[in-house]
Amino acid sequence: MDGVVLVLNQNYEPLNVCNLPRAFRMVFGERAEVLEYDHQSIRTPRAEYRAPAVIRLQHQIHRPRPRVKLTRREVFARDGHTCQYCGRKGVELTLDHVVPRHRGGSDTWDNLVTACKACNHRKGSKLLDEARLRLARRPFEPRCDVYSVFTPYLRDDRNESWRSYLFLGH
Ligand SMILES: [Zn+2]
The missing domain is CATH 1.10.30.50 (DNA Binding (I), subunit A)
Structure with a gap:
């Protein structure tokens, strides 16, 4: 069972990446629903399951906004x-x-x-x-590029279905 799964928050915001066993546990524990399936299936002695590629949490997780360190x-x-x-x-x-x-x-x-x-x-x-000086523009806190965490995974064709979820609203 190899492969990775994109985990979305309940509001479809990309949260993190997890491995297949963890994704299965979340889906079977009804903590997440499958939005996209992988192409592989996982066989157990009793059944065969399609592997998830993108899952979405049933409950919204609150986490602090990632920030750029001030340096x-x-x-x-x-x-x-x-x-x-x-x-x-x-x-x-x-x-x-x-x-x-x-x-x-x-x-x-x-x-x-x-x-x-x-x-x-x-x-x-x-x-x-x-x-008597003026600023070119008002200084601001830059946005942290959370997508840089996910984009390297797109080099793997198996994660192609992630694309539409990563760039929603972009
Ligand atoms: Zn100057």
């Missing part, structure tokens, strides 16, 4: 390695607090931006208005 690297990546004040690229970059720390600004996604050294210096401990 220099991730802030630079979010901002496309571009100074958010002057738009320069390919220069030495620093992290700038939009509201300086000693004026109540915190280390959060919406208060940290990528800045070149010159803009960072010009801004210093001032607020945007005081420094």
